[in-house]
Amino acid sequence: MMQITDWDILRNLLLAARWTILLSLIAFAGGATAGLLLTFLRISRRRSLIWMTRIYIELFQGTPLLMQLFLAFFGLGLLGIDISPWGAAAWALTLFSSAFLSDIWRGCVESVPKGQWEAARCLGLGYVQIMRYVILPQALRVAIPPTVGFSVQIVKGTALASIIGFVELTKAGTMLNNATFQPFKVFAIVAVIYFLLCYPLSKASQYLERKLNVARKHS
Amino acid sequence: MDYQFNFADLLNYRDVWISGIWMTVQLTIFATVGGLLLGILGAAARNHPLRPINMVASMYVEVIRNTPFIVQLFFIFFGLPAAGIKLTEVQAGMIAMIINLGAYLTEIIRAGINVTPKGQIEAARTLGLSSRQIFIRIVLPPAIERVYSSIVSQCIIVMLGSAVVSQISVPELTYAANFVQSRNFLSFESYFVTAGIYLLLAFLMRVLFALLGNYLFSRKEKAI
Numbered sequence: 001m002m003q004i005t006d007w008d009i010l011r012n013l014l015l016a017a018r019w020t021i022l023l024s025l026i027a028f029a030g031g032a033t034a035g036l037l038l039t040f041l042r043i044s045r046r047r048s049l050i051w052m053t054r055i056y057i058e059l060f061q062g063t064p065l066l067m068q069l070f071l072a073f074f075g076l077g078l079l080g081i082d083i084s085p086w087g088a089a090a091w092a093l094t095l096f097s098s099a100f101l102s103d104i105w106r107g108c109v110e111s112v113p114k115g116q117w118e119a120a121r122c123l124g125l126g127y128v129q130i131m132r133y134v135i136l137p138q139a140l141r142v143a144i145p146p147t148v149g150f151s152v153q154i155v156k157g158t159a160l161a162s163i164i165g166f167v168e169l170t171k172a173g174t175m176l177n178n179a180t181f182q183p184f185k186v187f188a189i190v191a192v193i194y195f196l197l198c199y200p201l202s203k204a205s206q207y208l209e210r211k212l213n214v215a216r217k218h219s
Numbered sequence: 220m221d222y223q224f225n226f227a228d229l230l231n232y233r234d235v236w237i238s239g240i241w242m243t244v245q246l247t248i249f250a251t252v253g254g255l256l257l258g259i260l261g262a263a264a265r266n267h268p269l270r271p272i273n274m275v276a277s278m279y280v281e282v283i284r285n286t287p288f289i290v291q292l293f294f295i296f297f298g299l300p301a302a303g304i305k306l307t308e309v310q311a312g313m314i315a316m317i318i319n320l321g322a323y324l325t326e327i328i329r330a331g332i333n334v335t336p337k338g339q340i341e342a343a344r345t346l347g348l349s350s351r352q353i354f355i356r357i358v359l360p361p362a363i364e365r366v367y368s369s370i371v372s373q374c375i376i377v378m379l380g381s382a383v384v385s386q387i388s389v390p391e392l393t394y395a396a397n398f399v400q401s402r403n404f405l406s407f408e409s410y411f412v413t414a415g416i417y418l419l420l421a422f423l424m425r426v427l428f429a430l431l432g433n434y435l436f437s438r439k440e441k442a443i
Contacts, residue, residue: 062418064380064417066385066393070410075407075411077407079222152284156287159287159290160287177293177297181301183301187293188294190290191290194286195281195282195286199285202285
């Protein structure tokens with residue numbers, strides 16, 4: 001029988017972590033794109049649009065991510081689309097993060113004082129101009145820390161893709177555990193790798209929050 | 220698409236669904252109570268003047284918040300028995316949920332504590348209250364009231380996260396869904412209905428917590 005050394009465990013986990021990172025990046029990019037679109041719909045003045053996005057956000061915030069993954073995996077299969085665990089995970093995580101990001105960003109846009117809108121309108125600027133030159137630059141500043149903070153949730157969320165059979169860090173961990181019967185060691189290393197991925201993001205988010213808030217007080 | 224949806228057959232497994240929901244509710248109740256106690260303890264430790272206590276609490280929070288729940292669950296369920304601690308699936312799931320919620324609540328409650336006006340603590344000290352009395356009677360109640368909505372959101376997130384506990388075969392709601400779809404192959408229908416039930420549970424939790432909040436925080440105002 002082949003012997004699995006500690007070095008093999010570590011190497012395989014690190015190799016699997018690539019897929020965690022890649023899936024996180026895809027989910028973040030997709031979620032940010034769709035989330036931006038949703039944010040604009042949400043702050044539009046069309047009631048029906050506002051309601052639709054609200055329901056969308058409620059649905060994704062009120063159901064477990066695991067259920068969303070299952071539905072993406074089995075639901076798209078029903079539609080006759082042959083979907084791999086990869087595709088299902090990427091879709092589900094993209095939709096999941098778009099709902100959360102758009103909710104975060106709406107809050108940021110709304111945090112810009114109403115007076116700014118009125119002042120800009122008085123100056124004769126159109127909607128697009130107001131957005132581009134007045135509101136978004138200010139909202140962006142507020143949005144960066146929570147956005148970075150949410151990326152931690154995405155990285156952690158990718159762990160659930162292991163359940164539908166996508167071989168990333170957590171799945172590699174369970175597979176190595178089955179092969180070596182050293183759960184304590186294997187899952188401790190898995191946890192450490194996740195920690196190393198997430199902790200810098202958490203810290204960056206806290207740092208940015210402090211820095212941007214201080215800058216705001218001075219201006 | 221020529222797939223015929225068949226929700227009616229799910230009803231044949233009524234008992235499985237009901238016992239699954241009941242298990243999820245039980246897990247949530249225990250996790251909420253345990254998590255709150257752990258969070259209060261953690262917040263007290265985070266503000267403790269002794270540095271080692273503070274550091275242990277801070278490490279606990281950082282480690283839990285920066286690793287996925289499923290890894291924490293696997294570590295507890297597979298890892299602890301290897302270290303000689305035997306746990307049933309339900310115990311392991313519950314412990315994982317409490318530990319997870321406790322870390323988030325530590326930070327949330329601490330945020331509520333940190334904005335307590337210094338004068339109140341000084342006044343309480345002048346009245347001769349001990350540090351423990353000050354924490355439990357003066358600092359904690361208004362702190363919890365201040366961050367109540369964040370606490371509620373976090374408890375709901377943990378309830379939804381409990382779906383993952385099905386992976387160590389705790390017979391809760393998601394486990395029921397997996398069980399049903401493995402019998403009748405109505406996977407989409409099963410998970411669709413399950414998602415709906417979770418949505419309903421989240422809604423009910425929000426309502427119950429709102430009622431509880433009204434009850435807890437309005438009495439005080441009447442007394443003044």
